[in-house]
Amino acid sequence: MHTLDLNKVKISVVGMGYVGLPLAVAFGQKYKTVGFDINKKRIELLQNKIDHTNETSAKDLTKAKFLEYSSNPKSIEDSNVYIVTVPTPIDDLNVPDLNSIKEASKLISSVLKKDDLVIYESTVYPGLTEEICIPILEESNLILNKDFLCGYSPERINPGDQHHRLTNIVKVVSGSNAEALNIVDQLYSSIIDAGTYRAQTIKVAEAAKVIENTQRDLNIALVNELSIIFNKLDIDTSAVLDAASTKWNFNRYNPGLVGGHCIGVDPYYLTFKSKQLGYLPKIILSGRKVNNEMPAYICSKLIESMKRRKIRLKKSKVLILGFTFKENCPDIRNTKVIDLFLELKKHALNPDIFDPFVNSLEAKKNYGVKMLKTVQTNQYDAVILAVPHKEFIDKGLQYIKSLCSKESLFFDIKGAFSQEESQFRL
Amino acid sequence: MHTLDLNKVKISVVGMGYVGLPLAVAFGQKYKTVGFDINKKRIELLQNKIDHTNETSAKDLTKAKFLEYSSNPKSIEDSNVYIVTVPTPIDDLNVPDLNSIKEASKLISSVLKKDDLVIYESTVYPGLTEEICIPILEESNLILNKDFLCGYSPERINPGDQHHRLTNIVKVVSGSNAEALNIVDQLYSSIIDAGTYRAQTIKVAEAAKVIENTQRDLNIALVNELSIIFNKLDIDTSAVLDAASTKWNFNRYNPGLVGGHCIGVDPYYLTFKSKQLGYLPKIILSGRKVNNEMPAYICSKLIESMKRRKIRLKKSKVLILGFTFKENCPDIRNTKVIDLFLELKKHALNPDIFDPFVNSLEAKKNYGVKMLKTVQTNQYDAVILAVPHKEFIDKGLQYIKSLCSKESLFFDIKGAFSQEESQFRL
Numbered sequence: 022m023h024t025l026d027l028n029k030v031k032i033s034v035v036g037m038g039y040v041g042l043p044l045a046v047a048f049g050q051k052y053k054t055v056g057f058d059i060n061k062k063r064i065e066l067l068q069n070k071i072d073h074t075n076e077t078s079a080k081d082l083t084k085a086k087f088l089e090y091s092s093n094p095k096s097i098e099d100s101n102v103y104i105v106t107v108p109t110p111i112d113d114l115n116v117p118d119l120n121s122i123k124e125a126s127k128l129i130s131s132v133l134k135k136d137d138l139v140i141y142e143s144t145v146y147p148g149l150t151e152e153i154c155i156p157i158l159e160e161s162n163l164i165l166n167k168d169f170l171c172g173y174s175p176e177r178i179n180p181g182d183q184h185h186r187l188t189n190i191v192k193v194v195s196g197s198n199a200e201a202l203n204i205v206d207q208l209y210s211s212i213i214d215a216g217t218y219r220a221q222t223i224k225v226a227e228a229a230k231v232i233e234n235t236q237r238d239l240n241i242a243l244v245n246e247l248s249i250i251f252n253k254l255d256i257d258t259s260a261v262l263d264a265a266s267t268k269w270n271f272n273r274y275n276p277g278l279v280g281g282h283c284i285g286v287d288p289y290y291l292t293f294k295s296k297q298l299g300y301l302p303k304i305i306l307s308g309r310k311v312n313n314e315m316p317a318y319i320c321s322k323l324i325e326s327m328k329r330r331k332i333r334l335k336k337s338k339v340l341i342l343g344f345t346f347k348e349n350c351p352d353i354r355n356t357k358v359i360d361l362f363l364e365l366k367k368h369a370l371n372p373d374i375f376d377p378f379v380n381s382l383e384a385k386k387n388y389g390v391k392m393l394k395t396v397q398t399n400q401y402d403a404v405i406l407a408v409p410h411k412e413f414i415d416k417g418l419q420y421i422k423s424l425c426s427k428e429s430l431f432f433d434i435k436g437a438f439s440q441e442e443s444q445f446r447l
Numbered sequence: 448m449h450t451l452d453l454n455k456v457k458i459s460v461v462g463m464g465y466v467g468l469p470l471a472v473a474f475g476q477k478y479k480t481v482g483f484d485i486n487k488k489r490i491e492l493l494q495n496k497i498d499h500t501n502e503t504s505a506k507d508l509t510k511a512k513f514l515e516y517s518s519n520p521k522s523i524e525d526s527n528v529y530i531v532t533v534p535t536p537i538d539d540l541n542v543p544d545l546n547s548i549k550e551a552s553k554l555i556s557s558v559l560k561k562d563d564l565v566i567y568e569s570t571v572y573p574g575l576t577e578e579i580c581i582p583i584l585e586e587s588n589l590i591l592n593k594d595f596l597c598g599y600s601p602e603r604i605n606p607g608d609q610h611h612r613l614t615n616i617v618k619v620v621s622g623s624n625a626e627a628l629n630i631v632d633q634l635y636s637s638i639i640d641a642g643t644y645r646a647q648t649i650k651v652a653e654a655a656k657v658i659e660n661t662q663r664d665l666n667i668a669l670v671n672e673l674s675i676i677f678n679k680l681d682i683d684t685s686a687v688l689d690a691a692s693t694k695w696n697f698n699r700y701n702p703g704l705v706g707g708h709c710i711g712v713d714p715y716y717l718t719f720k721s722k723q724l725g726y727l728p729k730i731i732l733s734g735r736k737v738n739n740e741m742p743a744y745i746c747s748k749l750i751e752s753m754k755r756r757k758i759r760l761k762k763s764k765v766l767i768l769g770f771t772f773k774e775n776c777p778d779i780r781n782t783k784v785i786d787l788f789l790e791l792k793k794h795a796l797n798p799d800i801f802d803p804f805v806n807s808l809e810a811k812k813n814y815g816v817k818m819l820k821t822v823q824t825n826q827y828d829a830v831i832l833a834v835p836h837k838e839f840i841d842k843g844l845q846y847i848k849s850l851c852s853k854e855s856l857f858f859d860i861k862g863a864f865s866q867e868e869s870q871f872r873l
Contacts, residue, residue, distance in 0.1 A: 191694070193693060218690055225683070230691075232691050233694050243731070250717065257647070264654075265658050268603055268617070302676065303736065304734055
C-alpha cells in the first residue's frame with residue numbers, strides 16, 4: 022500500500038532540543054525538512070546558525086541546506102513525515118510529565134493527512150505510543166494503519182559526546198505494521214551510517230530504549246553504594262574498579278551524581294508503568310534512591326572532614342565547581358549539583374557555585390541560584406569539584422589550590438585528579 | 448630481603464576443587480607442587496587422573512609432571528609457598544561460613560616456616576585476609592612481613608567455560624608489602640599467559656574480586672525484574688535485550704536462576720562486612736532478593752498457565768530438565784533448581800528431575816531428591832527446561848515434545864529455543 026518515495030518526502034521534526042536538532046540537521050542535508058519548536062527564541066537563534074546546546078556547529082547547520090526553522094504551526098502543514106522529539110520529563114513526584122508529547126501529538130493531529138507517517142523518538146514507557154499518542158493522532162478522524170502509519174525510533178543522543186554521534190550509532194526502528202516498519206527503516210537507513218536495527222514491535226523498541234538508561238542508572242547506583250562501603254573500609258573505589266576491570270566480563274561504571282534529562286529520569290517511566298500493572302520494582306527503585314541520596318552523602322562527608330579539621334561551619338566558605346548535569350555540556354536540566362548546594366545550605370554552610378558553561382540567567386530562573394562570574398583566590402575552606410569540565414582539568418591542580426585557603430579541603434567527587442591530591446572522592 | 452628463587456619453589460595448593468586443581472596443574476608443569484585436599488576420595492580419583500569437575504582432562508593431569516596429590520598434612524610440610532583455594536560458602540542465614548578458610552589457615556600455620564609465602568585465592572570480604580587469616584598464621588609465632596609474607600590473588604575460574612581458562616585470564620595479585628607483591632607477581636607471571644595486574648593492597652584485591660560477581664548478580668537481577676515487568680506487558684525480554692544490545696554502552700545479561708558457588712554467594716560476603724561497618728546495602732540486597740524469588744515466580748507462572756489450560760494440578764506431572772547451577776557443568780552446589788522443585792511440591796505438584804550431568808547419590812545426599820535415571824515419553828503435563836545443557840539442546844525440540852502429553856506446557860526458562868516454541872520464558 023504505502024511506499025516511501027524519498028524524492029517526495031517532506032519531514033517536520035517537532036522539538037528542536039538536544040535530540041531534534043541533530044536529527045533535523047541530518048535529514049535537512051537530503052530532504053526538505055522543517056525544524057519546529059514552540060520556543061521562538063530558540064528558532065530565532067537557529068535561524069542565525071547559533072545552537073546553544075553545542076550539539077551542532079554553525080558549519081553543520083549550514084550543511085543542512087534543505088532545513089528551515091519555524092515556530093509557526095502553519096509551516097508543518099504540508100509535511101508527510103512527522104517526527105516527535107520533544108522532552109518527556111518527570112514531575113516533582115517522579116511521575117511522567119506527558120504534557121509536551123501530548124501537545125506535540127495534538128499539533129500533528131491537527132495537520133495530519135492521509136498517507137502521512139508519524140514517528141516518535143521521545144523516551145517513553147512501553148505501550149505509551151499506542152495507548153496515549155495514537156489515540157490523539159486518531160482524533161484527526163484518520164485511522165492508524167489504514168489512513169496513516171506510525172513508528173517509534175528511540176533517540177540515542179549522548180549530549181557532549183563527540184565520538185558517538187547520531188549517524189554512527191545504530192538506530193532502532195519499529196512500526197505500527199510491516200509497511201510502517203519498512204518505511205521508517207528506509208528513511209533512517211538513508212541518514213544513519215551505522216545502520217538500523219528492526220525491532221519486533223513499537224512496544225519492544227520503547228522497552229529497549231528505557232532499559233538502556235535504566236541499566237546505566239542502576240550500575241552507577243551500584244558503584245555509588247560500593248563507594249560508600251569502600252569509604253568505610255578506607256579503600257579507594259577507583260583502585261578497586263581498576264583491578265576488577267581487568268576481568269573480561271566486568272563492566273566499568275564510575276560513581277558520581279546522576280542527573281540530566283535521561284539517566285535519572287527514564288527509569289521512572291518504566292517504574293510508573295510497572296506499578297500501574299501491579300508490580301512494584303524493587304531493584305530499579307533502590308538504585309534511584311541511592312543515586313538521589315548521593316548529594317546528602319557527599320555533604321555529610323564534607324561536614325565530617327571540616328569538623329575533623331576544626332573548620333567552623335558557619336564561618337566557612339565552600340566553592341562548588343561545575344553546575345551542569347554532565348561535564349563539557351551546558352545542560353543544567355535535572356542537575357543534582359543543585360541538591361548538593363541545597364544540602365550544604367541546609368547545614369548552614371555558605372556554598373558558591375562557579376561554572377563557566379552555564380547561562381547565569383537560566384540557572385537563576387530555573388533554580389533560583391546565583392552563579393559566580395569569577396572566582397576569588399585564597400578564599401575557600403573547601404572546594405568541591407562536582408563537574409570535571411575539561412576547562413577545570415586543563416587548568417590543573419594549581420588552579421584548584423589557588424582558590425583554597427590554607428587548611429582547605431578538596432573534594433574531587435569524580436576522581437578527576439589522582440587519589441592523593443584530594444581529601445575525598447567517590 | 449626476600450627474593451624468590453623459582454628453582455627452589457615448592458608449592459602446596461590447599462583445596463583441590465574447581466579453583467585449586469587447575470592452579471595446581473598449571474604450577475605442577477613447572478614447579479614441585481602438592482595438591483592437598485582433606486577429601487581422600489577426591490585425592491584418590493585425582494591420583495588415577497580422574498577429575499569429576501571436568502575442569503581438567505586426564506591429558507592436563509598428565510602434563511603436570513611435578514604435581515602430586517595428597518590428603519596427608521605431612522606432605523605439605525616442606526613447601527615454601529602455600530596457596531589456599533578452599534571454598535568460602537555461606538550458611539543458611541546467608542552469613543559467611545569461614546570454617547574451611549580458617550581450617551586451611553590453621554593447617555598452614557602448623558607447618559609455617561621462616562621465609563614462607565602464603566597466598567589466598569578464596570573469595571572473601573575486603574579485610575578478611577588481614578583480620579582473620581593472618582592472625583591464625585601468626586599463631587605459629589612467626590610474624591608477618593618479618594618472618595613470612597602473605598599475598599592475595601583472587602581466583603577467576605569460570606566453571607564450564609572452555610574459552611576463559613586460568614592461564615588466559617589476567618590475574619590480580621597483591622601482597623602484604625612491596626616484596627610480597629613482587630614475589631606473588633613473579634610466581635603467577637610465570638604461569639599466566641595473559642599477565643598479572645598489581646593491586647595497591649590486599650584489601651583492594653579482595654574488594655575487586657567480590658564486586659565482580661556482585662555486579663553480575665545485580666545485573667542478572669535487573670533483567671529478572673525486567674522480565675517480570677515485560678511479562679505483564681506481554682513483550683519478550685530477549686527481543687528487548689536484542690534491540691538494546693545494539694547500543695554501544697549497553698551490556699547484555701540474560702535473565703535466569705542465579706545459583707552456584709560464586710554469583711549467588713559472593714555478594715553476601717560484601718554485605719556482611721558492610722553491615723558490620725554500619726551500612727546496610729540497599730541495592731545489592733534488593734538484587735539478591737529478586738534473584739532468590741525467581742523460583743517462586745516461575746512456579747506461579749506455571750500454575751497460572753496450567754489453570755488456564757485446565758490441567759488439574761494434583762494429578763499433573765511436571766518434569767524439570769537440568770539440576771546443576773549452570774549448563775554443561777556437573778556442579779550442583781547452591782543450585783536454585785532445588786528451590787523451584789520445592790516450590791512446585793509446596794503447591795501440590797509432582798515434579799520429576801532429570802539431569803544426565805548429575806551424580807544421583809550426591810543429589811540425594813545434599814538435597815534429599817531422587818533424580819530420574821531415564822525419562823518416559825508422552826507423560827508430562829509440563830516440561831521446564833531449567834538448565835539448557837548442550838545435550839538437551841542438541842537433541843532438539845522433538846526431544847522436549849516427545850516427553851510431553853497432548854496439552855502439555857513447555858517452559859523454556861532461559862530461552863534456549865525460539866520464542867514461539869514455548870509458553871513461557873524469562
